[in-house]
Amino acid sequence: MILATSFLHNENFLRVLYIAAFALFIYGLMGLTGPRTAVRGNRIAAVGMAIAVIATLLQPGEGNWGLIILGVAIGTAVGIPAARRVRMTAMPQMVALFNGVGGGAVFLIAWAEFDNTGGYAHPAGLHTAASGPVPTYVAVFSIFAAIIGSVSFWGSNIAFGKLQELLPGRPITLGSLQQPVNFALGAIAVALGVIIVAGSHSELIFILMLLAAAALGNAVVLPIGGADMPVVISMLNAATGLSAAATGVALNNPALIVAGMIVGASGSILTNLMAVAMNRSIPAIIAGGFGGGGVVEGATGAGAFEGTVRSTSAADVAMQLAYARLVVVVPGYGMAVAQAQHAVRELAKALEARGVEIKYAIHPVAGRMPGHMNVLLAEADVPYDQLKEMDDINPEFPRTDRRQRRHQPGRAHEPRFTDLWHADPRRRERPLGRRHQTLDEPRLRRHRERALLQTEHLDAFRRRKERRRRHHRGARGHLIITRRRHACPQRELQNGRASCAPAPARSAPATRSTAISRSAHASRTAPAQTPSSCSPPPTLRASRWRSQTRWRRPARPRSRSAPTRS
């Protein structure tokens, strides 16, 4: 019995357990490379986690079992229902929240360790090998973990609040003061950290440092619009991972180091991918370069949507789809909030029964986080092998007969795939202008779109939108195939800055929401625009439009009142 116990508490045995744990993490993540092995991979990683926890509990000198059980019980009681109940459309919020609590755990642990060791002055029994004074690096890594963890905690919570609409989704910014303030907060946090590393044992300084980091977390995320939050979340995810790795170095725990670094790597890769997909650079994101500036540009970019809509009828669309050979569905987040993915799937099934080939073209950031759209479509039982990534599907378009774009509740365009991925009117903070940098202009101009409108649903949609709701269940599954707007080629030359001369009123940020929502719904530029000039948007072909939709775009977009209906 004694033999068995001493074997379990053997330092080397515990190290082996940690190694087994992180080996299982890596092996589990390798399983995520395909949908068949992914479930198993995730469970393998969970087993690795269980082994790591058990190994820690076997650590010699472990005590306070009551408190440990209490903490684990609280966490389980909160975590399981949250994970079971969350809707798939709410997944980004959930990830933000989980990420936030992870960051919170990191900084609380660093704080407790600071407290317990008198400011990292004496070993706390964690470093069983080190009997002398604690090396400086322990303090350095702990402080790093505390700062990053605090930033991540507050930043993620703000992100959660914005995505959950507890906070206003629009950017909250200090204007030109924003970056100096961020910089100052960061500098204060680092300076206080340096003071502690240099030998101060004052808890006050530590708390001030945490506060500065907390303020920094708020200040970084608040200026970013709700729809750009996924980039921030994956960045904060990377940050939390790195802070966990730093905690691992401070506590001399290899499992923590490896797990933290893998999360850091994954978060960085995802951030980079999203940044590329959104035509932004990571330095610009870190510097808070979007959100604030993007709004104004998006407002002017909205001018490009002026023009006419050619409507079509449901019967016409049905006929076109039925006689197509290949239909590519290009879904967007709007389809998800309208819960239209099941309707899409039904349509696809009906078409498949007629021998039509169906594919889904998924943009990397369709939805609200990378790969989000795939989850939503998988939920509607769309086969995995019909989901195509952008690079795979783009060569297919020349042989495509019909492209449906579902990106509003019940709205489908016939797009070029690279175009207009996020011109979602409900996301007011989307900088539309920047999204069109990669447009293939000549092909676009050749292209035609037609709109299938369901008036009552659009009206319901609009009414709800004015209450700033996101869940438009009434508008499920109705096609609108719109005539392709004609994008202004000069914008490309200006590095994405919308240089089309829009109607003057449109450049005012205050009118932006109305401008985008109306234009994105109702209007597209006339195809006759020449590539060399960006004339003001042509007028609406009002009579035709109105007769078919009973919805009129007001002449002055500055008015924020509800669209009048005849």
Place this chain on the structure above:
Amino acid sequence: MLVTNLTILVLAGFIGFAVISKIPNTLHTPLMSGTNAIHGIVLLGGLLVIGLAGNSAFNKLILVIAIAFGTINIVGGFLVTDRMLEMFKRKPTSAPKDGEQK
């Protein structure tokens, strides 16, 4: 000890990049929530520190919170990931489930 740990740190970073790069776009949301669960491993830090003698009452409080946070992260993260991945695995012929979305 520092040098060993830094070695692990750097190697783990490269392994992470190599492994994560292979994961297709379609599975990025599960990946993100999965890695989220994995960084809940900071729970171990909380377990290590709370096990020691000499924690004040306040310290114990924040450590219990930290452990609860870590557990939420781990339990919730793995469960959510599992739920999502099951959807990908599901046979395309099976009827759509309507329960949780309503």
